[in-house]
Amino acid sequence: MRAYRLLLVDDDTQLTEMLAEYLQPEGMVVTAEGTGTGGLRRAQQDEYDLIVLDVMMPGLSGFEVLRRLREGGVQSPVLMLTARGDDVDRIVGLEMGADDYLPKPFNPRELLARIKAILRRARDAGPDEAAEFSIGPYSAHIKRREISVNGEALKLTNAEFTILLTLMRSAGEVVSRDALTRTALGRQLLPDDRSLDTHISNLRKKLHAGSAANSPIRSVRGSGYVLIPEREALE
Secondary structure, X not given: OOOEEEEEEOOOHHHXXXXXXXXXXXXXXXXXXXXXXXXXXXXXXXXXXXXXEEOOOOOOOHHHXXXXXXXXXXXXXXXXEEEOOOHHHHHHHHHOOOOEEEEEXXXXXXXXXXXXXXXXXXXXXXXXXXXXXXXXXXXEEOOOOEEEEOOEEOOOOHHHHHHHHHHHHOOOOOEEHHHHHHHHHOOOOOOOOOHHHHHHHHHHHHOOOOOHHHXXXXXXXXXXXEEOOOOOOOO
16 A cells, blocks of 8 residues: 655644554654744655645635745645634635645544545546647546636646546536535545635636626536536636
């Protein structure tokens, strides 16, 4: 079994030590950093399969670390640890390019489930899956986890890539919010969970849609989302 490299950035040393011990038997090699500055340096110097990043840290916050990583071209999946009940932190993190979030305090089993879901999404496609897939102006290169529109590559997080690819495969048909959440986030849709909607909003911005009405990704009230491939997204 392949060992996955995780970078855990949190100033709670007792928590990071406990999590490292818990995750190791699950095939995870955990590197822990207690400051945002240290975590940023590690993530820039080495490659990790996943970065678990606490929002509230002295000095360089998790948000600032995430911003610098994405601006610097580091596309490793990021799971943000947020304060329970703080919807603003969750939305901001997702808008800045995080793949998912988990509120503190949490059960280590829930963290492991989130980690496995993100790693599963980020894995390369299997040998039986087509290396490329196109519909209308959209082209997906599965192995590179890259989608382009009219030949222009989009800069997507892993979650955004999975959402858009799922919509491409069902172009013209409504995909339920529950199905998209299970596919893109690896978990069931929970009440008041706006993660999917935030990812969709980010995708619309990256598709240069001025508004939801002009977006190729349409909302269907009470049902889900549908991709209209005929619409030129980058006009």
